[in-house]
Amino acid sequence: MEETLAPPKKFDPNNDPAKLSKISKFVTKRLAANSLVVDVEAPGVQLYVYQGFLGPADCKILIDKIDADAVPSTLYKGTEQAGFRTSYSCHLSRWDPDVGRIEARMSDVLGIDNDFAETMQGQRYQVGQEFKAHHDFFHPAQDYWQQEGPAGGQRSWTAMIFLNEPEEGGNTEFPNIGIGVRPQAGMLLIWNNMNMDGTLNYKTLHSGTPVQKGTKYIITKWYRQNNWLELTTPKS
Numbered sequence: 001m002e003e004t005l006a007p008p009k010k011f012d013p014n015n016d017p018a019k020l021s022k023i024s025k026f027v028t029k030r031l032a033a034n035s036l037v038v039d040v041e042a043p044g045v046q047l048y049v050y051q052g053f054l055g056p057a058d059c060k061i062l063i064d065k066i067d068a069d070a071v072p073s074t075l076y077k078g079t080e081q082a083g084f085r086t087s088y089s090c091h092l093s094r095w096d097p098d099v100g101r102i103e104a105r106m107s108d109v110l111g112i113d114n115d116f117a118e119t120m121q122g123q124r125y126q127v128g129q130e131f132k133a134h135h136d137f138f139h140p141a142q143d144y145w146q147q148e149g150p151a152g153g154q155r156s157w158t159a160m161i162f163l164n165e166p167e168e169g170g171n172t173e174f175p176n177i178g179i180g181v182r183p184q185a186g187m188l189l190i191w192n193n194m195n196m197d198g199t200l201n202y203k204t205l206h207s208g209t210p211v212q213k214g215t216k217y218i219i220t221k222w223y224r225q226n227n228w229l230e231l232t233t234p235k236s
């Protein structure tokens with residue numbers, strides 16, 4: 001495990017600290033200028049909340065889509081572990097008008113071109129379901145990096161929206177920094193998976209803790225170092 005968690009040793013254009021640092025700085029400045037965005041001031045991790053980002057009608061639209069399309073969640077090849085991610089999830093197409101509209105608002109908050117984002121995911125956790133502690137950034141020593149590296153490069157920022165409030169459990173926890181975020185319907189949670197110098201921030205380790213009562217619905221959006229859409233759309 002040590003080996004696979006090690007930062008990249010030699011320069012890899014798909015995990016480029018200079019580019020990632022530029023994105024870190026740009027987004028940080030933009031978030032600081034937005035009075036609706038609150039800096040959680042977590043030690044060693046840039047973590048932000050935007051309460052009431054999404055209204056109840058839009059939360060419901062996304063919840064209905066998740067219920068219609070969710071299938072058991074997956075993990076990257078080579079990292080599969082039974083019981084690690086037991087939620088159900090689905091892709092939310094950017095070409096769907098409601099999804100596109102909501103994504104555009106999210107990307108505008110961060111100031112990143114939405115084409116840099118992967119297809120957004122919807123997730124549903126029922127009682128007992130969870131996503132154990134992980135990093136959202138890619139570990140370049142893992143096999144999946146051969147495919148994911150050229151397909152957009154490293155993941156920079158994560159944006160997540162809680163669509164409802166499970167009655168018990170289902171917090172998003174960052175064990176390295178002692179922070180647990182309680183789901184609040186419509187709340188946008190944003191964090192930087194990188195340090196300001198563009199290196200991987202290992203303190204961003206986080207989990208979706210088991211839901212104890214009720215159901216938890218969220219959407220998760222991961223931004224890449226490069227233009228994900230362009231790099232993953234087959235050339236005709």
Ligand SMILES: O=C(O)CCC(=O)C(=O)O
Pocket residue numbers: 123131136170171172173206207208209218220
């Ligand atoms: O369910 C959560 O609170 C966390 C989800 C998460 O970490 C992810 O989707 O990458």
Ligand SMILES: [Fe+2]
Pocket residue numbers: 134135136206
């Ligand atoms: Fe995550």
